[in-house]
Amino acid sequence: MARFKEKVVSLIGAQDMTVGNPTSVMLKFAVPLLIGNFAQQLYNTVDAIIVGKHIGDGALGAVGASNPILNLILSLFMGVATGAGIVVAQYFGAKDRKRLSKSVGNILLMTLVVGIVTTIFGIVITTPVLKLTQTPDDIFADARSYLLIIMAGFIGTAFYNMGAGILRGLGDSIMPLVFLLVACGINIVLDLLFVAAFKWGVAGVAYATIIAQFISAILTVWRIFSMKAQLDFDKEAFTPDYPLCFRIVRIGLPAGLTQAIFASAQVFVQSLTNSFGTAFIATTTAVMRVDGFAMMPNFTFGMAMTTYVGQNVGAKNKERVDKAAFHGLRMGLITSAVLIAAILIFSEGLLSIFTETEEVIDMGARMIRLLAFGYFAFCVTQTLGGIMRGAGDTMTPMVISLITTIIVRLPSAYGIAYLTRSPELPNGMPESIYYSLLIAWVIGAVATIIAYLTGVWKRKIVWDAK
Secondary structure (H helix, E strand, O other): OHHHHHHHHHHHOOOOOOOOOHHHHHHHHHHHHHHHHHHHHHHHHHHHHHHHHHOOHHHHHHHHHHHHHHHHHHHHHHHHHHHHHHHHHHHHHOOOHHHHHHHHHHHHHHHHHHHHHHHHHHHHHHHHHHHHOOOOHHHHHHHHHHHHHHHHOHHHHHHHHHHHHHHHHOOOOHHHHHHHHHHHHHHHHHHHHHHHHOOOOHHHHHHHHHHHHHHHHHHHHHHHHOOOOOOOOOOHHHOOOHHHHHHHHHHHHHHHHHHHHHHHHHHHHHHHHHHOOHHHHHHHHHHHHHHHHHHHHHHHHHHHHHHHHHHHHHOOOHHHHHOHHHHHHHHHHHHHHHHHHHHHHHHHHHHOOOOOOHHHHHHHHHHHHHHOOHHHHHHHHHHHHHHHHHOOOOHHHHHHHHHHHHHHHHHHHHHHHHHOOOOOOOOOOOOHHHHHHHHHHHHHHHHHHHHHHHOHHHHOOOOOOO
């Protein structure tokens, strides 16, 4: 019994990734993270299913039209969270308890400030951006209502994501998973209650989401304060340390800009998507929900690489850093292959969960088949990019994202649409959006491989994390 308790404690506590077999420690960290990403995707997917089934394709399109804007709001904040996780991982790897505690305390203070600012900013820009992206009139009111409610509760999202970043930096991927599963369960129950029973429409979905997020945030912050074996929460830990905050922002800002660039492109692409009509918006919403499950291994092993490399940089263990790519790519590509095969086989059945409209299902299945093999390319980008970020080089992934998104994806999406215009398709071929995404993923993978092999990111490593 005592050995069983020790095993459980070792699984749910902070994990030292500077010792042990690399594949084993990565899997121990990544599997809960993968399940957590699955739960996160399920969290979002349930909203779409309930909206599509209980309200209709128009409401499904409204939620879909809101997502790129919401992702844009989240992106810069998530960049700071990335920087926070890297700093925490490096101090934890260096066994520097004082700086580790101070970094966690300052991160929580930053979360409060950035969360409030982001909430205000998001509420202010919601209506103008929906107009800018030419959101169709028949879904505009629902999209606006959904976004305003989500942004009003953004502080819960902020504390969960930043807190989860801290825990993952400490090597604990289990508890963020547990809290996410709790939030997912609450979200499903409230979705059914608010939408199916109370008939609150799209607003009900938004209220369910923010309530669930607040609960997950409270649990995450509680978990951090309970980790007294690793952290000291005294007055000094919460004394603002501006050089430390600047370091977190300096490391995280390029990652945030990377996500902001991608999110900005999504907003512009959403404008093109909206031009194809409500049915195509609903199709894209359903496809992106299915797409999210195929993308899970990519983001999972990218985050695992960041934590693994960050801790080993802090521990000055060059050999383990050098071997990270082999282990990470092997796990990521195998997992991606299994998920992609399943999605290709069951694509129409998966899409029918969201809607009963045959046009939407048939069109969505074509789009999924088009994207399928691009997931392997994106896996390479995320895994190698995660290694670079963990080493402290967040600039290189940002530059690659800038090139593939601004120079490749946007022009190719609008260019293909323009070149395929016809009397039957006055706005061009809808597939242009997905062709452009596939092209960008492949070019991004090639650029990331080249950047990784040149070793520029290694020269940016500061082997003393202090």
